[in-house]
Amino acid sequence: MNSPSAEYITWLPVVSLVIFITAYCIGVGSLAWVVVGELFDQSIKSYGSTIATSFNWMIGFLLTKFFGSVAVALGMHYAFWIFGIFCLISFFFVLILLPETKGKSLKEIQAILNK
Numbered sequence: 001m002n003s004p005s006a007e008y009i010t011w012l013p014v015v016s017l018v019i020f021i022t023a024y025c026i027g028v029g030s031l032a033w034v035v036v037g038e039l040f041d042q043s044i045k046s047y048g049s050t051i052a053t054s055f056n057w058m059i060g061f062l063l064t065k066f067f068g069s070v071a072v073a074l075g076m077h078y079a080f081w082i083f084g085i086f087c088l089i090s091f092f093f094v095l096i097l098l099p100e101t102k103g104k105s106l107k108e109i110q111a112i113l114n115k
Helices: 012-026 028-039 045-074 076-097 106-113
Strands: none
Touching: 012 028, 028 045, 028 106, 045 076
């Protein structure tokens, strides 16, 4: 960009990326490892860990790959709305379907999941 107004904010993309990565790691990014540690029995934890981690990275890849295409095809406004709606759906999925595990044993967690 040769715009005189943009030359003063060349630092903004780097700072935005650092903030995004930090927020992702504190929030949804660590969810797969927390779920694996809390919900799976020792006998299947390795399989559950593999599936959860692979799914987590695949979704991250697909988001990175297709965000630009969606933004070009539909416009940036709609792209943010679409991905924002998916974030809202995932929030309610975790809120409603993921059981609270604080202070519960593995047997109690499995009993909740088997209902």
